[in-house]
Amino acid sequence: MIGRHRFALTLGILILLGLIASSTPLLAFTRDIWPTYLHDGRHSGRSPYVGPNGPFFRWTYPGSDASSVTIATDGTLRFCSENSNAYALNPDGTFRWSYGSSSQIWSTPAIATDGSILFECDGGKFYRVDSGGSLIWSWDGGDGNMAMSPVIADDLNMVFFLYSVSSLGNGVLRSLYMSGPNQGTVAWTQSFGGNMEFDKTSPAFDGDTVYVTGTEAVDGLSGVLVALEASTGTVKWTYPPSGTIDGVTYSSPSVSEDREFIYFGDDGDDHNEAVLYCVASDGTLAWAWDSPEAGAGVLNAPAIGTDGTLYVVDTEANLFAIASDGTLKWSVELAAGTHLEYANAIIDAAGTIYVTANGGLFFGVSPFGQRCWAYDLGYGATTWLSPGSIGTAGTLYFSSRTRDTVYAVHTGSYLTNPAYTPDCGSSATIFEFTVDCSLPPTVATLRTVQVHLDDGTTVVDLHFDSGVTWIGTVSSLAAGPYQYYLSYETWGGITGTYPDTGWLDGPSVDNTAPTSQCWCDYQCATNSVIEVGFTSSDDLTEVTRVSLWYRRTPDCEGQKWWGDWTYLMSTDSTVGVFSVPWSLEGRTQFLTIAEDCANTEAKSTADCWIIYDDTAPVTHVTTRSSFWGGPGYAAPIRVDYDVDESCTYEPDVELWYRYDGGSWTYDQKEEGSGRQGYFNFWPTLDGEYTFGCVSTDNCGNDEGTPSTTRAVIYDTTNPxxxxxxxxxxxxxxxxxxxxxxxxxxxxxxxxxxxxxxxxxxxxxxxxxxxxxxxxxxxxxxxxxxxxxxxxxxxxxxxxxx
CATH class of the missing domain: 2.60.40 (Immunoglobulin-like)
Structure with a gap:
């Protein structure tokens, strides 16, 4: 279960290792993550790391008319701003430090090996600031418009930058020493005269040669590429040698990885000539390519893939992949009917092309020319976005010069809000899975979405329902708990999984009913609440409900039960005690029925019973005669009793007597002897004996005092x-x-x-x-x-x- 971006990360690491092992020497700036404009001195625009898989914004940071973002080895971000400040941010977008210069800054800062940054400002000023935000040195050229980005030559201890200064005839390329005793002083200056100007272009450097592009005003406007010796500033050659490129060059140059070819674009206005040029390192034209769109131009430096493929965006919103021999490999329309003056392409290690453009548009295109997404920041046509840069964590950074914001875009999931219903069921249950696309269809459209269950065989194809929701069903699953993950593929060819790793808890299938049992801790109750304990279990899923049922009889003998089982109450606890308000006297049977998500326990016999009795018994007393005795009589008086009690049949009965109207006296007791019986009373004196019985039933109800009495005369003396x-x-x-x-x-x-x-x-x-x-x-x-x-x-x- 490896998502596209995870596979691409592995590929990116392999590519990086391949570069390190290559026999081709690494050029300037490969030591850092993204240390300069368009990544490196060659302006390859290519990162050794995999970028994000979609327009998933991690954070934004306010930056007044911010430049492109460069990234130091420690992951900190650097950019400059029109408000005259250079900034450092932490990778999470929090502020680290800022340095205030004397004038507006339009250039992208370059990062030196020690983490310091170098940048140029309006008014002919140049600064070097250390990694903590303190000034190392500054240089003041007196005047000039410095809107371009510098490039560093570490081996030469130099930094090169272009600017326009009227005192030197307009276009100037200058080199300053970076460190040592001459740091911050001019190494050399090359002026191109009053007919050459540089508008938004930055120099490229391939190890020994500096390349600059500009526009020369000779019998009209003509784009020009100039090669200079890096150590001295001496012009090596110019292309074309006589101003034969009809148009304006806004494109900075790019240099092939083998340093054999230099590429730059042309605005394409008012001519039918080429808009992309490839010039050999000796200054001769290798090939030229023209856009199939009439009047379209290429205004930015081409990005260069690992195989030498060039990626350029023309002004009619088309992205072209052009082979190193100048033949078209593929093209894709990014935004129909949209004019893009400044669209910049960069590439990640997986070959994904990221395009940021005016109008606040952000595109992703697969290595095969499929548009993966088209995101509109919603700021309108006047919003310009800088070229992007990619960090080690796969985060892509770019800024909006007109919206004063730095954006961080990271890898996210195209899927969100996965759900299924019901949570549990049987094999006959139809389970429904749903998931939302995290991006609206206008940004990126999913082609397929599938649910993969952990049984290793079941795959559920979801279909688009409405809005951003996909839906699908599955049934006839075997019993067991399930986990699942989702896979997806966009129409742009991006594939991935949700979650990135691991599984989501899924539904449970249970075909076996749970079991339960209740018990009564006592067989008799007298208060208004009776308690019935219970426990339950399920072999697969959880018990969701335990209900208590009852049936009763008033005779307490349990010989005949009234009616069917009747529901009483329920709980979602699996073990506990039911506290049941009760007022019906008689014998009551109880049983519990457990339920899980799909099954109900089948039960018809009682688990326990309770007698509820809140009434004291009444004991009736009789004797066979009212007179007992005679001369020499030596037998007991028999006192018969009959306990009137509806619910208990083994009461305790006590015999009490009162002699000649005196107080009651306890005589004897029969325990649990039944409702009928007799006592033998042995009198000691002649006289009147009044007998009574006091009964206590099995529930503890006590008669208290005799309910009925019987008087007997006992006489053994003759008249x-x-x-x-x-x-x-x-x-x-x-x-x-x-x-x-x-x-x-x-x-x-x-x-x-x-x-x-x-x-x-x-x-x-x-x-x-x-x-x-x-x-x-x-x-x-x-x-x-x-x-x-x-x-x-x-x-x-x-x-x-």
Missing amino acids: TSIVTDAPTYDPDGTFQVDVAATDPSISANKSGVMYVWLYYQYNGGPWYYYTGAYQGCVEHTTDSFNFVAPFGDGVYGFHTV
């Missing part, structure tokens, strides 16, 4: 009875027998007289029961019985029981 008077005879033939019976009062632990029976004896014989009467369990009673003698005359005896 007494007598015949109170002698029977009296009644004339109707009956006897009246008066009796009295007594039993101590209840307060005396007795039960009272209930029945009185009359017995008789005849003439001393056996006793016979005669009759009886109910007395109502009273303490004392009297009664009369009418006795009819059953045996006739005789002696009758009576007694009572």
Whole structure:
């Protein structure tokens, strides 16, 4: 997954290593990143580093009418400004230092081996400032218009510069000593007379020769190329020898890498001759080339590729690649219908051509002639952009003289905002991928965009949707988590990936449902909130939701459940506790159902149950009789109970009693014996016993005090009875027998007289029961019985029981 710019960086390093190993000696300025105007003394305009892959702006810096940017070995940037200052910036665009001169500066600064800069100013002044922004020396020529850029000859300890000075007949090339005892003094001066002028051109240097281009006014205007001996300033030759180039030369010269050929352009106005010339190092014409566009001209120095190909932009916005033999390799229209007066081409190590032009236009063109992008800064036709320069990090710098700004352009991605939906699904899910082009289609148009999944086989072709968005879908993916990256290719041939390295997290495909379980830490609840713990897991993706379901029965026995499972609540936590507000008494079953992004757990049986009971039980008490006892009675009183409780069936039951109206006293307890049972109570004293039971159900609801009571008389003492008077005879033939019976009062632990029976004896014989009467369990009673003698005359005896 290597993007275009990453491949190009590798290529750039190889090219640089090839240059170092080459038998051709390196010329001036190859020691620095971009130390002078158009990179080096030959004006090759070619960097050993790969530039940006698109118009991705990293930062801007305000610079009043700034020159081209040069780059020192440490990566710091240098430029000059119309506001009379020379500047140094850090690679991130932050200010480092500035040096103020005495007049406006139009030239691009050249960087010496020690990091100092040399530049010329209006008024005939020249400066050398060290790498920290302090003046080393200055030279004052008295007058002159110095709008060109100097070139350094390290081996000669000289710097060459062109300027126009009226006292010397207009066009002048001058050499100053850079260092040593003569630093800042003139080495030599070459004046070209009043008919020669230099307008925006800068000298080139190939190691022993200085080349200058200008316009000579002899029977009209004619472009001229002059070669001078670098050490002395002596003119070696002039081309053409007699002013046969019809037009004005604004183009600085460029020198081939083998130093055998010099190239320069012509404005092309009002003639049908060539607009690009190739002159051999002996001053003879090697070839000339004319633009196919009528009236078009070449106003800037050609950039020179590694294979000797020349790249020039004509004034009709066409970029031409011309072979070293002068034949056209290809051309591309940069901006239809646009007139470009000043368009500058430079090349990076990968062969990408960068064109900055008036109108605020910035273009990128592939080595094969495909326009990669066309970016408009939006400032209009009067905006002039300087030639670019490329740093080691692949950042390209250029300035706008009319917009007072320095721009830094770096490598970016043509893709932004990658997204996919849904995050997760099953193999049947259709996943949709989207991504935006980071540049509008008017700047650079994508040709293809693809999504590459990490299964090694799946590639999704995206299609243009609308605006800047590309979209595509994929389905039938195998289970598993996915990662992906995007690849792209523009119509200009730029390829790359997003991200540059590594992968993006992608969707997950899950065909297996998660599992879950809940538990109840207690089987009974009495407060208004019950708690159900739960846990869940998934073997592939994450559990996204756990829901709690319930069903209930009011009888608490769980013999019959009401209705289907009912949803209660849910959470996105995978483990925890459900706190459930609750008020329905009875037994409730719970289960949990877990879900992931694509699957739902199937479950129909309960995980746990809870009884909710907030009502105290009611215990009913009975005995088989209200009276217990008799002479010598030695058995317990049986107290039966029945607990009225709907939800718990193993209550704890306590027996309490109260003796003769006294206070309640605890007697005994049955734990978890069921809702029905009995107690055996052993009384110790005769008297009235009131019994009651207090129950506590399984949920802890306590009856508190007996809900029902049962009073029992316990009596083991016999009552007494007598015949109170002698029977009296009644004339109707009956006897009246008066009796009295007594039993101590209840307060005396007795039960009272209930029945009185009359017995008789005849003439001393056996006793016979005669009759009886109910007395109502009273303490004392009297009664009369009418006795009819059953045996006739005789002696009758009576007694009572």
